[in-house]
Amino acid sequence: MIVLNNRSKVPIYAQIKNQIMELVVLGALNENDAIPSIRALAKELSLNFNTVKKAYADLEADGVIYTVVGKGTFIAEGAMDNNTIKHRATSQLGTALHSAFSSGLTKDQIISLVEETYSKFRKDDK
Amino acid sequence: MIVLNNRSKVPIYAQIKNQIMELVVLGALNENDAIPSIRALAKELSLNFNTVKKAYADLEADGVIYTVVGKGTFIAEGAMDNNTIKHRATSQLGTALHSAFSSGLTKDQIISLVEETYSKFRKDDK
Amino acid sequence: MIVLNNRSKVPIYAQIKNQIMELVVLGALNENDAIPSIRALAKELSLNFNTVKKAYADLEADGVIYTVVGKGTFIAEGAMDNNTIKHRATSQLGTALHSAFSSGLTKDQIISLVEETYSKFRKDDK
Amino acid sequence: MIVLNNRSKVPIYAQIKNQIMELVVLGALNENDAIPSIRALAKELSLNFNTVKKAYADLEADGVIYTVVGKGTFIAEGAMDNNTIKHRATSQLGTALHSAFSSGLTKDQIISLVEETYSKFRKDDK
DNA sequence: GTGGTCTAGACCACG
DNA sequence: GTGGTCTAGACCACC
Secondary structure, eight states: OOOOOTTSSSOHHHHHHHHHHHHHHTTSSOTTOEEOOHHHHHHHTTOOHHHHHHHHHHHHHTTSEEEETTTEEEEOTTOTTOHHHHHHHHHHHHHHHHHHHHTTOOHHHHHHHHHHHHHHHHHHOO | OOOOOTTSSSOHHHHHHHHHHHHHHTTSSOTTOEEOOHHHHHHHTTOOHHHHHHHHHHHHHTTSEEEETTTEEEEOTTOTTOHHHHHHHHHHHHHHHHHHHHTTOOHHHHHHHHHHHHHHHHHHOO | OOOOOTTSSSOHHHHHHHHHHHHHHTTSSOTTOEEOOHHHHHHHTTOOHHHHHHHHHHHHHTTSEEEETTTEEEEOTTOTTOHHHHHHHHHHHHHHHHHHHHTTOOHHHHHHHHHHHHHHHHHHOO | OOOOOTTSSSOHHHHHHHHHHHHHHTTSSOTTOEEOOHHHHHHHTTOOHHHHHHHHHHHHHTTSEEEETTTEEEEOTTOTTOHHHHHHHHHHHHHHHHHHHHTTOOHHHHHHHHHHHHHHHHHHOO
């Protein structure tokens, strides 16, 4: 379900966050679905407990999941169109675009990259 | 000429790199133009010698500038259409786009963000 | 494992780079093998953290090693047939050869030096 | 007569030394030929007096040239087959070869580079 | 524990 | 004056 890249400069906890958000957006996880406990996921991915905990804490702060003590962790209602997430994604993409322009990429090159990435993304989504 | 944001998570040396790249792309710095000496820029920005040096060393490794010991540092020929940097920027933007789609942004939203960022970027060039 | 020459004009960080490259080429270090942590190697060689770090940073930029923050540093896949490094070595050797011819060495003298250096190099590998 | 490369990491004074040695080996300069005075060469190449002085001092220490106060500077007798030069060239080439092997170049690749450089060198010599 | 960044200050080679 | 190397020691994020 979750695939990690040890080599990436993206911290492990951030990779977990991103992939869970992605599963929500793609509809693989729906509102009130249960997700694995911190300990279970840590064991499954051979990670330190604290690494998974940090990912879950961030997701809860973003309103993507909620925890019920003694019950488990679940996808929050409205997670999919959560504004916090979209705002953050927009601002992150904004700085990435700025830096792309700074590197000398043209607007046309960037737009065709958008198209390309979009079709690849739709293909992954089945 | 160079403005730093101390509170940013982006390392200072990276901010310097980015802004110099930007000045090259915008045409404010041209081939064989001299850029400030490491020590002069460090003093101007109240930074340590080594922080500026790291920025310059990275830019030289990327073929954007070249240094002549005892003389100073200069914009390299072909700095603007340097492939190393464009490739890197393309792949970074690709993952940013992927994560934007994952967060539920639509293609239209992203394209209008591209347009918006583009005009903001060109406007900086006055 | 690594032997430094303090009196050499070759910077210490470069000596470390060269010797690690050499260990890879000789097969003493293989893909995904861990190499000593920056701090451990610095302590072992009585060097400053930053000196070893510079060697490692250069090797990573050249694609010979990769680092995982919090985990350590490892030999990259394909480190041994890295083109960046071979190209650089070829051009450096080219200028060295040119200057050897300029000094009046004959082709035969040079070829026998190649043979001699080759056997010495392979002998180091025991 | 002498062409300098400002960009090169090779110090200017070393470039002067190398090119004068080359002219001797190629026979363009013969024993007891006069070479330009330090001041004249510095002016011709737009260099600092001390830069040329250092090159000449090194060449004199190597027995390639000699100075007669009030007369000028001349190519030494036996400069062409000066052992100091050949020994130094041999040892420099030796380390260059060692580092080439360390970078993963094979003996065959190196030998063909020797052949190639040799023919290029003979062609320059007219 | 790991690596990443930054500062303060030193000495060197080069021009 | 320029850049190049190195040390000593600090604080941070991640695991």
